[in-house]
Amino acid sequence: MSAQSDRRWAQLARELEFGQLPELRRQAEGWRAGLTGLAALVAVLVTLKGRDDLDRIPDAARETAGALVGLAFLLLVAGSVLAVRAAHGSPGEQVLLAGQALRDWTRREIVRVTRALRCAAVCCVSGVALVTAAVVVVWTTTGAPADHLVRVVTTGGERCGELLGSGPGGVVLRTEGEKRTVLPARTVTSLVPVSTCASSG
Template identity: 55%
Template sequence: MSTGSERRWAELARELEFIRLPEVRRQAEGWRTGLTGLTALLAVLVLLKGRDNLDDLPDGARATATGLLMTAFVLLVAGSLLAARAAHGAPEREILLGGQALRRWTEREVARATRALAWAYLFCVLGVILVVGALGVAWVTTSDSGIQPVVVRTNTDVLCGELIVADRHHVEISSETDGKVSLPWTAVMSVKPGMNCGGAP
C-alpha cells in the first residue's frame, strides 16, 4: 500500500468520528420508515381480514394466534418508536457551545442511538417471527370438527348434527343426542348449515 493511500485512510478514520452520528441517524431513519410501514400493514391485515380467519379456529388456537398477533403489533410499534428515537434523538434542554462538551454529548448520543437501533432491529425480527407463528397456527390448526354441522328439518322434528353423507337416497348425520340418524329424502323438508347445535330451532 502506498504512502498516499495510507494517509488517505488515516484521514478517513479521523473524519469518521465526526460523521458517525449522522450515519447512525440516516440508518435509523430507514429502519423507522420500514417498521412504520410494516406495522401499518399488520394493523390493516388484522383489522380487515384477521377476524374472519380466526373465527374458524378452535378457542385455544384462536387465543394463541390473537395473542401472537397482538404481541407482534406491540413489538413493531415499540420498534418504530425506538427507531424514531435513534433517528431524531431526544429533546435537549441545553445548547452545547464548548468543543469538549459537544464531543462528549456526541459520543453519548451515538451510543444511545446505536442501542435504540439495535433494540428496534430485535423487535422487528421478533415481530415478524410472531406474525409468521400466528399464520402458522391459523394454517395448521383445523376447526373443532372436520364435518359441517347441519340442521335437518323433517315433517315431525328438527335434528342437528354433523353431516356424514348426503346422496340421492338419504341424508345421514351424527347427533350428540340421537347418535347416527339416516333420513330418506322423502322425510326431509330442509337441510341448512349450522354453526353449532346448541340452539337449533
C-alpha cells in the same frame, strides 16, 4: 505514492469520527420508515379475514393467534419509537458549544443510537416472527368437530354425519365428502347420536 496514500487514509479515519453520528441517524430513519410500514401492515392484516371458518377454530387457538398479533403490533410500535429516538434524539436536548463537551456528548449519543437501533431491529424481527406464528396457528389448527353427529340406519345401510334437520321429507345430513344428503323418511329405521363417524359404515 504509498506514503501519500497512507496520509490520505489517516485523514479519512480522522474525519470518520465526525460523520459517524449523522450516518447512524440516517440508518435509524430507514429503520423507522420500515417499522412504521410493518406496523401498518399488521393493522391491515388484523382487519382482513384470513380463513372463512374462523368460528370453527377452537377458542384456545383463536385467542393464541389474537395474542400473538397483539404482541407483534406492540413490538413493532416499540421498534418504531426506538428508531425515532435514534434518528432524531430526545426532545429538549441542549446544544453544546464547548468542543470537549460536544465530543463527549457525541460519543455517548453514538452508543445510545447504536443500542436503540439494535433494540429496534430485535423488535422488528420478533414482530414479524410473531405475525408468522399467528398465521401458522390459524391455518394449521383443525376446525372444531361438527355438532349433532348422528348415525342413521336405513333399509339400504348406515350413514353418519352432521344432522342438519329432519321432518316428513326425511333426514338431512352433511356427510364427509358431501355437502348435503337427504335420506327419505320411509327408509330410515333408526337414528342414534354419536361422538364420531370414524367407525361408521
